[in-house]
Amino acid sequence: MSDMLEHSDIENINIEDTLKASYLDYSMSVIIGRALPDVRDGLKPVHRRILYAMDKLNLSAGAKYKKSARIVGDVIGQYHPHGDTAVYDALVRMAQPFSMRMELVDGQGNFGSVDGDNAAAMRYTEARMTKYAGEMLKDLDKETVNMIDNYDGTTQEPDVLPTRVPNLLINGSSGIAVGMATNIPPHNPHEIIAALRVLLENPNATLTDLMEHIQGPDFPTGGIIFGKKGILDAYETGRGRIKVRAKTHIEIKGKKDIIVIDELPYMVNKSRLIESIANLVKDKQIEGISEIRDESDREGIRVVIELKREAMSEIVLNNLFKSTNMQTTFGIIMLSILNQEPRVFTLIEMLQHFLNHRKTVIIRRTIFDLEKAKAKAHILEGLKKALDHIDEIIKLIRASKNTEEAKEGLISEFDFSAIQAQAILDMRLQKLTGLEREKIENELREVLELIEYLESILKSEEVLKGIIADELNEVYEIYEGKRRTTLEDNYDDIDIEDLIPNEPMVVTITHRGYIKRVPLAQYEKQRRGGKGKTAVTTYDDDFIKNFFTCMTHDTLLFITDRGQLHWLKVYRIPEGSRTAKGKAVVNLINLLPDENIRSILPTTDFSDEKSLVFFTENGIVKRTKLSEFSNIRSNGVRAIVLDDDDTLITAKIATLETKYLFILTQKAQCIKFEIEKTRDQGRSTRGVRGIKFKHADDKVVDANIISNDEQEILTVSEKGIGKRTTAGEYRLTNRAGSGVIAMKLNQKTGSSVVGCVMVDENMDMMALTKEGKMIRVDMQSISKSSRNTSGVYIVKGDDVISIARCPKIEKESDDEDEEGSQEVPVPPSIDEPGNDTLF
Secondary structure, eight states, rough: HHHHHHOOOOOOOOHHHHHHHHHHHHHHHHIIISOBBBTTTTTOHHHHHHHHHHHHOOOOSSSSEHHHHHHHHHHHHHTTOOHHHHHHHHHTTTTTTTTTSSEEEESSSSOOOOOOOOOOOOOOOOOOOOOHHHHHHTTTTGTOOOEEEESSSSSEEESSSOSSSSSHHHHHHEOOSOOOOEEOOOOOHHHHHHHHHHHOOTTTHHHHHHTTTTTTTTOOTTOEEOOOOHHHHHHHHHHEEEEOOOOOEEEEEEEEEEEEEEEOOOOOOOHHHHHHHHHHTTTTTOSSSEEEEOOOOBBBOOOOEEOOOOHHHHHHHHHHHHTTTTTEEEEEEEEEETTTEEOOHHHHHHHHHHHHHHHHHHHHHHHHHHHHHHHHHHHHHHHHHHHHHHHHHHHHHOOSSSHHHEEEEHHHHHOOOOHHHHHHHHGGGGGGGHHHHHHHHHHHHHHHHHHHHHHHHHHHHHHHHHHHHHHHHHHHSOOOOOOEEEOOOOOTTTTTGSOOOEEEEEEETTTTTTEEEEGGGGGGBBBTTOOOEEOOOOOOTOEEEEEEEEEEEEEEEEETTTTEEEEEEGGOOOOOOTTTTOOEEETOOOOOOOOOEEEEESSOOOTOOOEEEEEESSSSEEEEGGGGGSSSSOOEEEEEOTTTTOOOEEEEEETTTEEEEEEETTEEEEEEEEESSBBBOSSSSOEEOOOOOOTTTOEEEEEEEEEEETTTEEEEEETTTEEEEGGGOOOBTTSOOOOOOOOOOOOOTTTOEEEEEEETTTEEEEEEEEEEEEEEGGGGSOOOOOOTTTOEESSOOOOEEEEEEEEEOOOOOOSTTTOOOOOOOOOOOOOOOGGGGGG
């Protein structure tokens, strides 16, 4: 035994090296032979072999359908040594309109559905190629691509298809290899071909030039792509992420909203989506949905989500996007094979490699046609020469003992080539007629012209480009180019203000937290004393709590009673009609359950020259530079530190022109002091005392900023009595004093003051009542009175809860509205003697 071991051939190997080599071989086999597409024709080997097998079976677009089992059998028997299930699955996917932007297989029978239903067994279905697939196989018989041995060497298959269409970008591709994956989205055929024509004309074209034609991916199932950044990243680097949403619309059924899903994101299973929505509703993770129905048919997708009466469709829809596959992220990885190596390509590189492939195919096709044409010309030249010496040739042939002797005689005596001599011997007697002679001469002339044209292709790059362009144009005209997927710009991608008109708006917010914006022009000016127009339709237990005017492009600072500050653009507030309820403000900013908004300030910039001044119910004042609030987090920032028994009343933006701060209490006490008496403080500070109350039950109800003593302050009581008073009439005192009387209160005015605004000749005043009505009044029409007086009626028949300024508009109307508003004479001041009978 030992002798046998000594003389046997034993080889020591390193198992680590063996495993590494074996794994690398396996990896490359999977990468090249199964999982990744070729950058030239966009096909994986299995798809290419299916199409080639169908071509061999003559299953063109106009041919009779053939059993899928026969096609799969040919594929696995001759080209693809893998399981029949994998081949059939690939064939089925190429026939699904919801999987392919342009189907490669025309299937007859059950080929699956968007609900995830499996296709029928291959013995039941039939298939043939589509016209699009035919374009990929054109000129395959003209040696345009390399043919390689199949897996057992018994036949050959194409290494790549000589496709006339950029299939990799039009249909996309996805696959997982070893250590790498590809995920290329489908695109619109017209857009890709248009970009190819640009790149063909100008090889130095930039991505910007191509993006004028290619908007982005175009999925077969439609949907909406949000934002262009991910698209640009993918096209520039080969990798990117895009957000795809279902396309929906809102219908109204009675008093309830209905969300209808019309299109789904790419590769989303409809039945699983409906099931996931139902589970979320069952688990109360999404509220407001009463019923879900699938009303889809052959015409398209229609999934109906019926909402409860009190549910708001926008809120439910946003929750569905966040929690379900109604919104997905498509990760783009533009990885494919070039020269047997996997690479990540940019968009320009992919397009350029396709054009290079087309050049190679056309050159090889031209060489093939040129050789055929030259061979034919050679024969025609021989026939023409033979007709010129027909008598001698006939005599030679008749004198020859056999065909070989005749052939040798033709070659030796008339200098014919072997091919020409054989063609002469095969010539029929009808060629001797004059008409046939003319045909030969004409055919020879045509062949010589063809040879000249084919040689010009090989000599001229411009002619070659012209052929590529012509073929692209042919394909462009054949296939439809309507986009299925729409693109919408994301707020993070563009400056959306460029798309939105900068118009004056009235923003209202109710006690229950519903907010909306309405164009200011919808509120027509009325005379003082009018009844007003309904500003909002509220619930029985709701009322308008605050309102103000601003421009669409302004930034809104939401300041809450807890001293928290939030940031929002006006155009992000949903626009509604004059009587609409509005939308929940909690859907726009992150408020705590018991947190209330006390001040909403519009601004256009956050410079250090501006300050944000806060006023609390207990009379505390604080001033902070506005630049401190330029970068706001989603949950807001702390703007002021409040005492446990204190709450924020209002906040104002002060500028360099601001000289005084003005504070007004519920008991008509007020104080005016210089703004310099309050120094700038940081965000997380308490502030200083602004006013000392004379009455224990008094509190601050409003405050304002004053630029000069010539300005006028309009003060309004709860019974709708108002007056204008010059700021100079209010004595300047030190901060933290008791101040002076702001308005004379009595039974007619009511026991409290509701607020004050600064008078501006370019502004009107709007008053808000408890019944949810607004009245717009020209402030100049209100009588000017001294400090310790009451004023005139501004609003009659309802208590006033808030006032604000608004810009003047040109349009005026004294017509009655739906509540019967009418012109009311202006009464004199109630402080004038002898006027008690007016009230």
